[in-house]
Each structure stands twice: as structure tokens, then as C-alpha cells.
Amino acid sequence: MEFFKKFGLLLLGGIGILGALIFYSLNIPHKRSANFVERGVMTAFAPVMKPAARMSGFFEDVWDNYLNLVGVRQENLRLRDEIKGLNARIVATGETVLTNQRLEKLLGMRNSIKEPSLTVSIVGEDLSSWFKTVVIDQGSSSGIAEGMAVVAADGVVGQIVKVAPTTSRVLLLTDHTSGIAATIQRSRARGVVKGKGEGLCSLEFTTREEDVKVGDMVLTSGIGGVFLKGIPIGEVTMVKRGEYGIFQTVTIRPLVNISHLEEALVILREPHD
């Protein structure tokens, strides 16, 4: 009795280990079919295992989705940034293409002018609505002087009136004080193109007998020494001959769209009388 008290636990453990070993050796799979223990345990757990598996699958999905969601959010932010960047690039590319087209046209005009010229950008407009001047980004340090002619790809813009070292002001051909000697391309009738404000001009001092029709192209005549001969100014949009008076009233729409003008050429030729 004393022996069992002293070594009982050890003995029990040894028997247990031995029993487990015997149980294992008996079940070494020379035949693979389930024995009664396996069948019993499996049967006992079957009702619990299915819902547990489903539950586990559910939580796995939730966890995966959560992780994915975290990833998706980050991906979403990254993609948004990418879209913003790409949109900015598309806009910049479009702008570059348009600028290229404008400058290409301007280059065409530049090549057609025999005198040296300087490309300038419009950086400001007149503070008042009734004077028509614009500010350009080049001045006397680039060789610009008062009186020089300013043209765009489509035709005459105006002439330089005030010059600072790095900026200048251009009197547009639509200003009331502007006057450009001009000729009608078809009939060679002469006159002076004066600004009327409102984006229009008039051809003045053209006598009633001169042949002027709507649609005629008006060019610089070269008289006055500011503008070279033959630069387009505008198109005749209205001709009115009253019963009395020496001159006819001719309205001209300038070819250059002044309100959308961004670049122009200053012809670097001092005006001469």
C-alpha cells in the first residue's frame, strides 16, 4: 500500500504511456478504415464542425475584406492622385499643343516679314475699359522702342506707345487714338484705319468714288513708315455712302482677335517718316 502511495502516480503515468503506445501500435495503418474511436469522435463533432467551419469562413471573409478595404482605400487614394496627375498632364499637353499651334502661326508670320522681330507675350490690359492698350513682357532692354509695329499671326495688333526696361504698352488698333495708313487689297483704295472702340475700326478719308465692298480685305499701305506694306488689318463689314459728303463710312472688323491675344511679334524697326 505504501508502495502505491509512493510510486502510484509514476506507475499510472507509465501505464498510460504504455497503453498509448500499444494503442498507437495497434492502429498503425496496415488498414486505413476508421475504427470505432475515430468514427465516434467524428460523429460527435460533426454537428458542431459544419457551423464552425461556416462561421470561420465568415470571419475569414470579414477579416480579408477589412484588410482588402484598407488596401483599397490606400489604392483609391493613390489612384486618385494618379488621376489628378494624369489630368494635369492632359491639360498641360493640350495647352502645349495649342501654344505650339499659335506659335507656329506666329512663326509663319515672322518668316514672311523681312525685318527682324521679337516674340512677346501679353501680360496685362488697360485699367480702363475705354482705352485699348495692352502690356507686353519685353521692353527697351530687348530693343523695343516707341512707335514700333506690333503684329500677330493674323495681322496688325497695334504699335508700341510706352516703353519701360522690361515691359511696354501697345496701343491697339481698336483704340480711338490709333490710326494706320491702309489700302483695300482688291481696288487699292486708300484710307486711314481708326479705332472705334468696341473691338471695331473704321476706314476714314476714303472718298465716295472709291470702290469698297463688304468682304474686302484691308491691308497696311506702308505709308507713314510704322507698318510694313501688305500686313492684313481686317475685313470690311459695312459700307455706307450718304447722299451728301465727300467720304464714305466703312466699318472694319480686325482679323486679330484682340480679346484672346496671348502672343505677338514686335517688328524691331524704328519708324521713319
Add this chain to the structure above:
Amino acid sequence: MIRNASAILALVLGVVLQTSVLPFHVAEPFKPDLLLVAMVYLALRGPVASGALLAWILGLIKDVFSGLYLGLNAFSFLLIFLVIISITDLLYAESGELFVVTVSAATLACMTVNLVLLLMLTTTPGISYSMTAGLLPHLLANAFAASLVTLLPVFSSPQEEL
């Protein structure tokens, strides 16, 4: 010192806004005259001693960026400033409505003085038509700009010592 620097900064901002920013976003007749608004503010709320010179300088700056005649707006601004100063004691200068009304009246006066000077001393045919046609939108734009100025914190700050 800080006040003067702020005033110069506001002036530069106003000029840049009016020459290079607003023309691309606002239809031409609705271009506000921010320098005129500044001059009226100066007349109603600023110091009298240096105010006349400042008003003349504001007009001169406008002439540099407008038209061909240096001194045209300088003269108009000085004249209008002196008229406002002479009656400012009778007015409640801190009223926002009064400021808007004064800016509108100053716009009319400025255009009239400019027109008279142009017709008298220069050859600008058709300018009277252009100015008359642009009067109403210009008046509205200036009144709107003035009403915005009354919302600025600087407008509700106490008036300077005269």
C-alpha cells in the same frame, strides 16, 4: 511701418489684379476701378495731410497702366479727393452704404472730368460714345467692388487720427 507696408502691398495687388487677372475673367465693361475705390477710402477714412498726395499718386499709377495721357486720372483723383475731403465732416464716414454711394458718385465724377479733359485737350474722336456706353457697367462694377471693401476687416477698424 506695418500699416504702410500693408497699404503698398494692397496697392500692388490691386494693380496686378486689375491689369493681369480680372481682364481674363471679367467681361470688359465690368472691369472695376480698384484704384478709385482706394482713393475714396483714403478720402473718407485716411489722413488728410498725406491723403491728397496719395490720391494724386494713385491717379498717376492708373495713368501709367491706362490710356496715353499721364496725369489725366491723377488730376481727376486729386480733384475728387479734395471735394470729398471738403464735405467729409458732414458725412458719417464709417457707414458702408455711404462708402458705396460715394464710390459711385466718384466714378461718375471721374468719368466726367476725364471726358471733359480729353475733349478739351486731346483729339480722341468717339471717346465720349465709348465712355457713355461703358458708364453703367463700370458704375455697377465699382459699386460692387466698394461693397466688398466694406466687408473687409480694415473697413471696420477705427478711423485714423486726422
